[in-house]
Amino acid sequence: MKKFLYITTILLSISVIVFGHLHWKSKISTASVSANDDITEDSDANVNESEVEETESKRNLETLTQNLPKEAASIIIDSFNKGEQLDLAFIGSEAQTKGSTPWPELVEEGLKEAYGPELFTVHNYNFGDEFSIRAIRTDDMDSIINDQPDIVILEPFLLNDNGEVNINHTIDSIRIIKRRMVEENEEVIFMVQPPHPIHEPGLYATQINALKEYAEETDTTYLNHWDNWPDVTDEEIKQYILEDISGPNDEGNKLWAEYIVNYFTGS
Template sequence: MEKAMAALSVILCITIIITGNLYWTHKYKSDDSKVSATAGDAANNNEENSSKKETENLTYTKNLPEVVANKIEKAIEEKKPLKFVIYGSSAVEEKDGSWSKVFKEALLDTYGEDVFDIHIIAEDGDRDSLDVSSDKSNLKVAELKPDLVLFEPFVLKNNGNVSTKSAEDVAQMVITSIEKANKDAIVMVQPSYPIYDTTYYPQHMESMRKSIESNGHYYLDHWENWPEIEDPKLKQYVEKGNNEPSSLGNEAWSSYLINEFISK
């Protein structure tokens, strides 16, 4: 009788061990499946969100010249950021409230950090076209081998001390140096800020625009977003002394560029 009971106990223990092993094996497999499913869902969600972001980004370029839009779209598709340089006189300096800082932040906020690698390079103080030409300070832009450049060509800083022809020659020198560094670079030109009741400055700027466009480059005319030269309201858009745009001027300048680069 004792032998029978001992045998029965052994069988019962073996049964419990086997049953427990089967239970835990099944549980682990079930938990693993849930973890895998959760990880898979997360990966799918990330892919969907990334794809949605790329699709949104592709819609923002509608207002830009086709060749610029295509370059941005290619960067989005290839996930390779464009090196974008904003270059010009001290009027392009990046500081709190400046149009360049607002514009840069809008691009990064809208497109994300993976589409543009933005560099802002401003010449110091009152340096004009001849200063840049004499010491070749523009080469710091070319050294970056940028893909895209927004260039403000010092016409306001020239202040009548540089002939229209010389200013245009220097502007072309700057553009040529960039294109030599990167043959696929696209250079767009913009004016500096307008000044109330001036005569020669807008004439020189119009001549620069014609020169730029005749050489096959793009001109982004943010003056369209400011009051007319003859309008006294324009005085509110520039600080006293005409040294820099006011908050209204920075808003007019940045909002024009934001609308060009971020069509909604």
């Protein structure tokens, strides 16, 4: 009888040990699976979040650049994605320096707000009251071209040339600047824009039309910021121009800058 009880006790002890081991092993396995599931879920969440951010960034860039020519949009998106800077050069007359905050400075603020502070480096090159046919031969113009800006927006001295330089010579000056820019940097984005409007422009209006025709004939982007101003036949436009008509006043600078910023930000 004692022997039977002894054997029974041993068997029960062995059973308890085996059952306990199997139960422990099962819990470890379950915990391991649960942990792996958590890791997988976290990993999937991170991947999905990254994909969403990338898609959203791409969508935002496409919206911001929707007004631009394909080449300009491409270089902006590519530079943004690579974290590279773009040199944007405004070239024109003294009108680019008028007012307490000239329009190129307002444009720079708008671009930085839309694209972030690192993408665009804005340079404002003004040639005062110089004629176009002289400006193209200056050391300053040589220096700008040698710097190889990525995007150039030229205001081609039309108001300076008004009544002094034949419009054909002004257009020839534009052709020379563009040709030299492309020779130095074949990927340069070259655009033109008129100077500021004035009340009842007369001959000046004829020059503006010639500039538009040049842009159409050469497939050059024409930034017609005059659309943002009051009509040139309306006395109201005088409220946006300095009395000596040499450039925009503070309110005129806002109108000019607003057009450029909207163009570059898909508005």
